[in-house]
Amino acid sequence: MRILAISDTHLRGGDIPPTFRGLVDDCDIIAHAGDFTSNECYNAFAATGKLKAVCGNSDDSELKKILPERLVFETEGVKIGIVHEGSLSIMDTTA
Numbered sequence: 001m002r003i004l005a006i007s008d009t010h011l012r013g014g015d016i017p018p019t020f021r022g023l024v025d026d027c028d029i030i031a032h033a034g035d036f037t038s039n040e041c042y043n044a045f046a047a048t049g050k051l052k053a054v055c056g057n058s059d060d061s062e063l064k065k066i067l068p069e070r071l072v073f074e075t076e077g078v079k080i081g082i083v084h085e086g087s088l089s090i091m092d093t094t095a
Contacts, residue, residue: 001076002026007033007056007084014040024048029075034059034067034084044066056084 004027010019016024030090034056038040042046042063045051055067070083 001028003029003080005031005033008035008056008058009041010035010037011041011044012038014038014044016044024051024074031080031082033082036063039063052080052082052086054082056059069075 004023005068009032024045029052030045030048030050031050032053034046034054035058036045036056037058037060037062039062042053042059043055052071052073053067054069055064056072059067069085070081072079072081074080
């Protein structure tokens with residue numbers, strides 16, 4: 001299992017840069033910790049079918065409506081947590 005952990009891509013267009021595309025193609029899961037900053041960027045990553053993501057502080061209101069602030073998922077028996085803001089602990093289960 002290969003997980004690509006990224007955040008703060010801040011891409012304005014809908015294309016994943018060619019220099020980054022190989023990493024995306026070679027992974028099984030993309031764990032994105034937010035700040036896509038455009039719906040087009042989010043859609044490009046989502047189109048891979050590999051995306052697990054949360055919203056970031058620079059994402060627009062439309063993305064904040066569809067993405068959680070924190071996410072915990074399990075793969076191959078291992079739990080993985082994603083947050084953008086450090087104050088949103090993945091260990092806090094009260095929210």
